[in-house]
Structures are given as C-alpha cells and as structure tokens.
Amino acid sequence: MTAGTDEAERGLPATLAALRRSAGMTQEQLAEAAGLSPRTVGNLERGRVMPHRQTMSRLMAALGPEATRELTPPAEATGGAAALGPAAGTEPFTGRDAELAMLDEVAAAAMTADGRCVGPAVVVISGPAGAGKTRLAIRAAHRVAAAHGAQGHLLDLRGRHRLAVAPGTALGHLLHALGVPESRTPWPVLERTDVLRAVMAGRRGVLVLDDAAAEDQVRPLLPASTGWLVIVTSRGGLAGLFGARWCHLDPLPGATPTTSGATLDETYRRLRPDARHLFRRLALLPPGDHPVAVAADITGFAPADAEAAVDALIEAGLLADAPRPGRFRLHPASHRHAARASRLTECTGPGTYSPGCGGG
Numbered sequence: 001m002t003a004g005t006d007e008a009e010r011g012l013p014a015t016l017a018a019l020r021r022s023a024g025m026t027q028e029q030l031a032e033a034a035g036l037s038p039r040t041v042g043n044l045e046r047g048r049v050m051p052h053r054q055t056m057s058r059l060m061a062a063l064g065p066e067a068t069r070e071l072t073p074p075a076e077a078t079g080g081a082a083a084l085g086p087a088a089g090t091e092p093f094t095g096r097d098a099e100l101a102m103l104d105e106v107a108a109a110a111m112t113a114d115g116r117c118v119g120p121a122v123v124v125i126s127g128p129a130g131a132g133k134t135r136l137a138i139r140a141a142h143r144v145a146a147a148h149g150a151q152g153h154l155l156d157l158r159g160r161h162r163l164a165v166a167p168g169t170a171l172g173h174l175l176h177a178l179g180v181p182e183s184r185t186p187w188p189v190l191e192r193t194d195v196l197r198a199v200m201a202g203r204r205g206v207l208v209l210d211d212a213a214a215e216d217q218v219r220p221l222l223p224a225s226t227g228w229l230v231i232v233t234s235r236g237g238l239a240g241l242f243g244a245r246w247c248h249l250d251p252l253p254g255a256t257p258t259t260s261g262a263t264l265d266e267t268y269r270r271l272r273p274d275a276r277h278l279f280r281r282l283a284l285l286p287p288g289d290h291p292v293a294v295a296a297d298i299t300g301f302a303p304a305d306a307e308a309a310v311d312a313l314i315e316a317g318l319l320a321d322a323p324r325p326g327r328f329r330l331h332p333a334s335h336r337h338a339a340r341a342s343r344l345t346e347c348t349g350p351g352t353y354s355p356g357c358g359g360g
Helices: 011-022 028-032 038-045 053-063 065-071 095-111 133-148 167-177 188-199 215-219 261-270 273-283 295-300 304-315 330-348
Strands: 123-124 151-156 207-209 228-234 247-249 286-291 327-332
Touching: 011 038, 011 053, 011 295, 028 038, 038 123, 095 123, 095 133, 095 228, 095 247, 123 133, 123 273, 133 151, 133 207, 133 228, 151 167, 167 188, 167 215, 188 215, 188 327, 207 215, 261 330, 273 295, 273 330, 286 295, 295 304, 304 327
Parallel strands: 123 228, 123 247, 151 207, 207 228
Antiparallel strands: 286 327
C-alpha cells in the first residue's frame, strides 16, 4: 500500500511517515540515509517545519522512486493564495439566492463592530462534486468584498488530491499574499499561525479556503479577530469546526454532478478498505435515496460497521445525506463509478484498482 491509498494520510507529513514505514526504516535510519538529523525528520513528519528543496531531494533519494512520485507535488499546487480578480464572479449566477443571502447576513455581522460577532465568521459549504460549492463561495466573496470594502483571497487546499496542501504551506501562501516577506515568516506552524492572526487583526477581508480535506487543515488558517468572513468548501461536512455555520448544497434541479473519472479514481483510492467495499456494492442499488440499513444488507457488515462505512463515503463526497434521517443519497455519477469500480476489481483483484483493466 502506498501513502496515497490511505484515507488518513493527507499532506506531506503523513505521506512522508507512511513512505518511511513502507521502506522499513525508523526516523533515525532515514535521517542517516538522507544526511539529516533525526530531529529534522521527526519535525517534518509532525508538520512542525516545512522542508527546503534540498531536504526534499535528500529524502526522495533515500526513500527511492516511489517517494519521488509521492512527494513531488503537482505543478498547480504551487500557485499559492490568489487575490479575487476583478472579473471573477461576474458571469450569470442563478439558483442560490437563499444561500447568498445567508452569506451576506453572516458577513455583515462579522464586518460590523456592534457586538454581534466576537470573532471571525466561518461558513462551511459542503456537498457532492458538481454542486457548485466553489462557484458559490467565490460569488459570495465578491459580494462581501464589494459591499464592505474588504480584501479577498482564494486558497486552493487540494483536499481531494494525492498531496493536499499542508497547513504550514498554506500559512506561507497566505502570509505572502498579505504582504509578509519570506524573511519574516517563521518555520514552525504554530508561529506562522500567530503571525497570520497578528497580520489579519485590524483588517477586514474575506478568505475562501477551497476544497478542504479536514478540520486540522483549516484551523491554523482561521483569523482570531472580527472583520473576516472565511468561506470553506469541502465535500465533507467538517463537523469539528466548532462555531462555524454549515451550508449544504445539492446539485440544482436538472444539473448533473460533473466530476472527472480521474478525480473519482483518486477519491476511491483514498478510501479505507471497508468503504471501498461498500462503494463497489452500491452498484447493486439504483440511484436515489436509500436507508442506511441497506448498506449492511449488501455488504454483510454489522449495522454499526455499515453505518461507519456510509459515513466515510459521505465524508469523501461519494454519497450525500438524504433529507430524511437514517438515509443516504446515491447520485447517478457515483452509481456509474461504483459499477466501474466493481468491474475493475473483478479483473484485478480486491486489493488493487487499475483504470486500464478491462473495458475501462
């Protein structure tokens, strides 16, 4: 198993630790092979420091070709935080009036000093792929920035990619976008958070954190003062972000979730084994709403285990909560991919998944 196949292994620290374990090495052995100190390796695996380019090269050389594939970030991951461009968000936009009104109201409370808001306002927009989470967040950010004379920033956290953006990297991008020179940017994550919050204090702005993987990826990026609206998009609910407001999106009537096969493949690979098994078995069901109990029927899992697997698929964005309690929603796109995953597993075996197998 590689680091990219475990749902708990998100970002550089966990990926590095998984690769080291796969190589049968202790932190001390990896440090010796890479010409680093054991403390440096330990701090990297805990996410306390960000590596220099030379450090990464040494680690990849010590861990071998697999590490080179896993630890080399995609080119688009290096873009950093972007200011909201003047032309973005001006295209026709319909069907989300209620959500936009809610975000306007939350922003007004965060931007005013009348005591209604004692800290930043955080809104989590969740929903399946293709529901329009990012589009809604950017449109709302433009409205807030224009209405309150606030600065706007957009940061892609790449939560559903093989290497999600680590908190330390995200902090560095935001500090740079806010005008903090690299010479004043500390390495430890906690110190970066302190600097970020000090810089944000006294300013007004709106921050879009797009495609978040988990609460731990978001918390260090949150300001501590009023005057900020933070909009987080995620396929999962991020229920551990205490104090946030939640806005779940379903695809608009007549819309079909649009997710590439490659994205669904990557999401599937990151699932834990029981969730992958349930996902393949969902091919037996028609698209629509189903009781959670049916998951136990089609997998043979105990009811509690089946419920846990359903929750994992909802967090991954492959299923959605249905309006009625105790039920989940299977979208047509996920159903098609479940059938494909089931066919491919039959020809490659339960422990593997090869997009080139069979018909597809």
